[in-house]
Amino acid sequence: MALALTGLENSETGDAVADETKPEGRKGFRHTDAVSLLRKLIEIGELAPGERLREIAISQRLGMSRTPVREAFRTLAAEGLVDLLPNRSVVVSEIDRLEIADVFGVLGVLEGLAAMQACERMTDEEIQLLATLQETLERYYGAFDRENYVNTNRRIHEVIVEASHNSALIAAWRTILPRADRARNASNINRNRWTEAVYEHRMIYTAIAQRDGARMAALMNEHFGNGLANAEAASAAEATSAK
Numbered sequence: 001m002a003l004a005l006t007g008l009e010n011s012e013t014g015d016a017v018a019d020e021t022k023p024e025g026r027k028g029f030r031h032t033d034a035v036s037l038l039r040k041l042i043e044i045g046e047l048a049p050g051e052r053l054r055e056i057a058i059s060q061r062l063g064m065s066r067t068p069v070r071e072a073f074r075t076l077a078a079e080g081l082v083d084l085l086p087n088r089s090v091v092v093s094e095i096d097r098l099e100i101a102d103v104f105g106v107l108g109v110l111e112g113l114a115a116m117q118a119c120e121r122m123t124d125e126e127i128q129l130l131a132t133l134q135e136t137l138e139r140y141y142g143a144f145d146r147e148n149y150v151n152t153n154r155r156i157h158e159v160i161v162e163a164s165h166n167s168a169l170i171a172a173w174r175t176i177l178p179r180a181d182r183a184r185n186a187s188n189i190n191r192n193r194w195t196e197a198v199y200e201h202r203m204i205y206t207a208i209a210q211r212d213g214a215r216m217a218a219l220m221n222e223h224f225g226n227g228l229a230n231a232e233a234a235s236a237a238e239a240t241s242a243k
Contacts, residue, residue: 034072037062042081042092043182053082053090079178100183100231107180108224110173111157114164115204115220119213122163127209130159134205141198149194154181156201160208183231193230200226 038058041047053073059066073090076082083093118126133156140149161173200223207215 031068031071031075034062034064034068035075038069038072038076039079039081039178042076043178047092049092049094051092053092055090076178079175081178081182095182099179101228103176103179103183104224104228104231107173107176108221108228110169110176111161111224112217112220114161114166114169114173115208115216116213117166117169118160118163119208119211119216121165122208126159126163130156130205130208133159134201137201138198141194150184153197153201160204184227190230193226196226197223 038047038053047053055066055069055073059069062069073082073084077084077090081093083091085091133152137149137152137156140146140152161170164170200219204216204219204223207219
């Protein structure tokens with residue numbers, strides 16, 4: 001699926017985002033702009049595993065100088081999305097199917113702890129935001145709109161983690177999240193699993209609205225376990241079809 005670098009939409013509001021791919025679109029791209037754009041292209045597979053990223057070509061494509069692109073490569077390498085080779089080449093890292101379990105396992109532990117703390121610390125406004133997002137999630141599920149469903153799903157998890165108000169936990173979660181997102185995008189979710197996931201999210205919202213930390217921890221553990229099983233099944237099916 002191609003990601004147009006012009007006319008992007010805000011995943012939360014659906015509003016058009018200004019064209020920032022040309023130098024005149026905004027004065028001076030920052031390092032974070034380059035990281036965000038390249039991360040998205042890698043996550044959706046437009047920059048494919050094993051693809052070499054040439055600094056000059058990427059700079060021209062994103063409409064920015066080489067310095068923020070070079071710095072972005074270092075950040076993405078730390079996230080495990082690109083490899084910096086000894087000959088100074090940069091390539092998109094391969095998806096390590098054996099690593100998926102480890103990534104989901106760590107992410108599940110972090111989000112489980114965040115959920116328990118969120119039950120104690122989140123504001124009424126944050127709970128209301130989750131209610132709105134849950135309604136939106138179910139609407140996209142009903143419309144079979146996978147792209148917007150995925151974006152809303154990610155936002156729900158983000159709100160729960162941020163509602164822990166634990167800066168160390170949030171930082172650790174953000175570090176590992178890109179690899180987990182990439183693994184999810186590489187796996188096709190079947191309709192049965194999709195239905196289960198929507199139900200699990202509804203139960204998660206109910207528990208957090210009731211501020212039931214123990215129940216939340218159990219539900220998050222189940223949610224990630226089922227998500228991992230789906231990712232591993234998709235990976236096995238892909239390996240079989242490739243033979």
